[in-house]
Amino acid sequence: MIELPARRAFAEAEPVGGATHLGVVFAIGGSGSQVLLDLATLEGLVGDPDPVVASGGQVGSQLKMRVGPSWLIASIRSLRLSESDPDRAIAQVDFLGEGDEERLTGKLYHFRRGVTRYPTPGGKVYPVTTGDLKQIYAAEDRANIEIGTVYPTREIRGALYVDAMLGKHFALLGSTGTGKSTSAALILHRICELAPQGHIVMIDPHGEYSQAFKRNGALFDVSNLAMPYWLMNFEEHCEVFVTSSGGDRQIDADILAKCLLAARCKNRIGQEIPKLTVDAPVPYLLSDLTNLIQLEMGKMDRAGDTAPYLRLKTKIEEVKADPRYGFMFSGMLVADTMAGFLSRIFRLPGDGKPISIIDVSGVPSEITSVVVAVLARMVFDYAIWSRNEPQRPILLVCEEAHRYIPSDRNTDGSSVGRILGRIAKEGRKYGVSLGLITQRPSDLAEGVLSQCGTIIAMRLNNDRDQAYVRAAMPEGARGFLDAIPALRNRECIICGEGVGIPIRVAFDGLEESKRPASGDPLFSELWKETGGEDEIIIRTIRRWRVQGR
Numbered sequence: 001m002i003e004l005p006a007r008r009a010f011a012e013a014e015p016v017g018g019a020t021h022l023g024v025v026f027a028i029g030g031s032g033s034q035v036l037l038d039l040a041t042l043e044g045l046v047g048d049p050d051p052v053v054a055s056g057g058q059v060g061s062q063l064k065m066r067v068g069p070s071w072l073i074a075s076i077r078s079l080r081l082s083e084s085d086p087d088r089a090i091a092q093v094d095f096l097g098e099g100d101e102e103r104l105t106g107k108l109y110h111f112r113r114g115v116t117r118y119p120t121p122g123g124k125v126y127p128v129t130t131g132d133l134k135q136i137y138a139a140e141d142r143a144n145i146e147i148g149t150v151y152p153t154r155e156i157r158g159a160l161y162v163d164a165m166l167g168k169h170f171a172l173l174g175s176t177g178t179g180k181s182t183s184a185a186l187i188l189h190r191i192c193e194l195a196p197q198g199h200i201v202m203i204d205p206h207g208e209y210s211q212a213f214k215r216n217g218a219l220f221d222v223s224n225l226a227m228p229y230w231l232m233n234f235e236e237h238c239e240v241f242v243t244s245s246g247g248d249r250q251i252d253a254d255i256l257a258k259c260l261l262a263a264r265c266k267n268r269i270g271q272e273i274p275k276l277t278v279d280a281p282v283p284y285l286l287s288d289l290t291n292l293i294q295l296e297m298g299k300m301d302r303a304g305d306t307a308p309y310l311r312l313k314t315k316i317e318e319v320k321a322d323p324r325y326g327f328m329f330s331g332m333l334v335a336d337t338m339a340g341f342l343s344r345i346f347r348l349p350g351d352g353k354p355i356s357i358i359d360v361s362g363v364p365s366e367i368t369s370v371v372v373a374v375l376a377r378m379v380f381d382y383a384i385w386s387r388n389e390p391q392r393p394i395l396l397v398c399e400e401a402h403r404y405i406p407s408d409r410n411t412d413g414s415s416v417g418r419i420l421g422r423i424a425k426e427g428r429k430y431g432v433s434l435g436l437i438t439q440r441p442s443d444l445a446e447g448v449l450s451q452c453g454t455i456i457a458m459r460l461n462n463d464r465d466q467a468y469v470r471a472a473m474p475e476g477a478r479g480f481l482d483a484i485p486a487l488r489n490r491e492c493i494i495c496g497e498g499v500g501i502p503i504r505v506a507f508d509g510l511e512e513s514k515r516p517a518s519g520d521p522l523f524s525e526l527w528k529e530t531g532g533e534d535e536i537i538i539r540t541i542r543r544w545r546v547q548g549r
Contacts, residue, residue, distance in 0.1 A: 020044070022057060023088070025065060025123040032074070032094040033118075035063065035125050039087055045127060055152045056127035060483045060504065063093060064132065065125050067117045070098045073128065073136060075502070077482065096501045099135060111136045113501055130156070137503060145190035147183075151491070151504040158494070158505035160187070160454070162194060165498030166395055166433040168453025169424060173441045173469060178458040179490035181399075181518040183507050184437050185212045187456075188355060188397070189514055192216050198354035199347045201379060202397040203372055207361040208516040209399070215513070218347065221359040222327040228337060229286070229329045231374055233279040234260065235415045239370050241315050244308070252308045259292040259312075260284075269336065283336050286320050286329065323546070324364045328371070342382060345375070346394055372404055373416035380423050383430035393431035396423065401436040402443040417445070424451040442468045454498035459487040480504060 022045075023037035042057035055061050059079060064071045074093035082088040099111035128136075133156050144159040172187070174180035189212075192198065196216075202209060210219045232240070234257055242252045263284040265276055276282065290313050297309035319325050342348065345356050363371050379396050386392070398404055404416045405424075423434050424447075436452065438444055442464040449455075449472045457473075460466050470481050473495055480493045480502045487493070488506075495502035 021124045021126050022063065023091075023125045025119045025121050025125060026090065028118055028121060032077070032092060035074075035076075035091045035093050036082070037079075037089045037091055037125070039089055042089070050130050051152050051154065052130045052133055053127045057089075057091075060480060061152075062096070062128040062133070062136075063091075063125050064128050065119045065123050066101070067098070067119050067123070069101055070117065071101055071132075072098045072115065072117075072119060073111070073132075073501075075480065097136075099132075111138075111500070136501065143194065145187070145194055146508075147187060147190060148505040148507040151506060158499075158503055160494070160498045161500075162191060162498075165454045165496075166393070166435075167428055168497050169428070169434040169436075169451055170454040170456065170496075170498060171401075171436040171438070171441070171449060171452040172456045172458070173438060173460065173465070174458025174492070175461045175465075176439050177489070178487070179507065180437065180439065180458055181208055181516045182510055183456075183458065183490060183492065184397075184399070185209065185514060185516050186507055186510050188213075189216075189510070191395075192354050196352050196354055197350040198395070199350065199392055200355040200395045200397065201345060201375065202355060202357050203375065203399060203404075204357050204359045205361060205368070205400045205403065206518075207359045208518045209357045210359055210517075212514050212516045213355055213357050216353055217355040217357050218344065218353050219357050219359070220345070222362040225327050225358070226330075226333060226337070226341070227328050227371065227374065228283065228333040228341065230264075230283045230334070231281050231338065231341075231378065232370070233281075233377070233415075236370050236373055236377075239373075239415060240319065240367055241312060243315055244311060248308065252312055255293065255296065255308055256312055259289055259296060262292050263288045281338060283334055285334055286316060286331075290316050322364075325367070327363075328367070342378065346379070346382065346392075348392060369404065369414050369416045372398075373414070373419055376416065376423065377419045380419060380427065380430070380432055383427070383432045387430065391431050393433065395433045395435060397435035397437065399437045401438040402440045405436070405445045405448050407443055407445055421445060421448055424448040441465050441472075444468070446471070452496070454494065454496035456492050456494050457481070457484055458492045459489070460484050 020041060022041050023035055025033055026036040027034040037057055045054055045056050048054040056063070057076070059076050061076055063074050063076065065074070073096045075096055076091050076093050078092045079089050082090050095115045097111055097113040098115060130153055133150065133153060137150050137156050137158065143162045145162055146157045146159050148158045150156040150158045172180060172184055188200065188202070191200070204210070207221070213219070237256060237260060238253050241256060242249055244252050257278050261276065261278045264278070264280060264282040265271065266288055267283050269282050273280065273282070293309050293313050297306050319329055347354050347356055358375060360368055360371055376396060379394050383394065398420065405420045406417060420434070423432055427434055436444070436448070441449060442462065446468065449468065452472070455469065455473055457469050460469065466484055469484070473481060480495065483504065484493060490507040491504065492507065493502065493504050
């Protein structure tokens with residue numbers, strides 16, 4: 001039942017600064033409150049020339065209430081009809097922040113996140129105007145990138161604070177077909193324009209982004225990646241060369257560790273290191289490794305049978321002879337090219353092309369996770385071992401992140417899950433930022449998602465995905481989260497460190513030459529085309545058989 005003070009407040013309320021009040025504060029809580037709104041007044045807002053005022057009183061819109069000399073801004077999370085008074089609605093609101101009042105005009109200025117003083121029950125509630133939102137969403141005097149327009153306005157720009165967003169990682173989430181890839185390209189293009197000498201590494205599993213960054217990025221695939229096999233640590237060597245399971249796997253791993261260390265020690269660089277470890281990125285010959293395994297197998301004091309040695313030797317020779325693995329296990333990659341490799345991949349220097357697109361779509365599926373693990377670990381290890389040098393922060397972006405950092409029960413099952421999980425937890429201390437792009441946040445390790453300080457959520461159709469995002473977002477953004485299933489394509493909810501307060505943004509359009517190759521095929525048009533099918537099949541079979549493009 002509506003309390004008498006609330007009824008009396010409705011009767012006594014007068015416009016403030018020409019604005020019509022919408023209702024009164026009904027109940028107060030720590031992070032939000034309940035507001036009693038007049039339905040007739042809300043209906044009258046629809047024809048207001050200010051689009052922000054016209055959308056006032058809807059779920060996801062903002063309200064303001066005066067507290068002393070300040071205005072308190074709140075977002076409507078939910079609405080329900082009052083049981084005792086059908087002309088009133090009860091709104092659950094979340095407090096966003098507060099701003100000072102300009103004495104002459106009564107307008108809002110100097111908005112800041114957080115609440116220092118709470119309203120009292122019976123306090124009046126007013127609609128937020130376009131002028132108020134300009135102050136709320138005004139980009140502070142910090143490095144920022146504009147990515148779109150704040151809903152429901154047509155002119156207020158939505159901006160991301162780059163240092164805060166990258167300093168504490170970010171995640172871009174959205175179902176297939178919502179414009180996720182184009183939005184990711186837009187954000188990265190804006191970052192490249194802001195920092196043309198930056199250092200960005202993007203793992204592209206489908207070969208989508210090479211088209212988008214051919215002007216301002218360095219493009220790598222199996223034809224030019226030239227990633228030396230000896231950069232792998234022991235754990236990654238085991239993933240490639242050890243094929244057994246159970247107790248046999250530990251036996252094979254012990255043999256590999258002994259022979260791998262000996263192979264690294266044969267290199268001149270290895271001989272100069274007093275205490276060389278099996279993980280040290282020191283070049284070695286695959287032929288040396290197989291010869292050492294053969295030598296160990298022939299020793300008289302060897303314990304057990306020859307099966308483990310034969311398994312390892314056969315697998316190494318198989319990988320060495322397979323042309324699909326040539327980008328990594330070629331005999332030409334035995335030279336010490338580590339400095340050149342890091343310089344190319346990490347864009348040191350950037351030369352106006354600050355982003356490396358690593359297209360792993362042509363990498364054999366058996367070792368894709370190992371290749372991603374090596375690249376991610378090189379980013380992290382470089383940051384650790386260069387701590388006494390002038391800092392060069394690196395942004396690592398993973399498309400289809402759920403493939404590499406699966407849910408918690410499997411996170412530690414592979415080297416790539418372990419290293420990306422470690423970057424999420426410790427990377428910011430060393431100047432490594434992680435950007436995760438995924439369509440299935442529920443398949444992503446929950447602990448990793450919670451480490452992302454900025455979450456950019458596009459439409460998510462799956463209830464389980466929505467629940468995971470809701471659990472990772474701060475309390476003040478819950479009202480915005482309820483709108484996630486209703487977002488249009490290329491719209492998103494952004495909350496966290498990268499924005500002043502949670503916002504709903506419609507992404508800017510991106511010119512054709514900067515878009516990734518992720519468009520849906522037009523079946524109705526493509527199925528009208530005919531001719532040349534025989535040549536298409538012949539060319540496809542040729543590429544299929546040689547396992548290359």
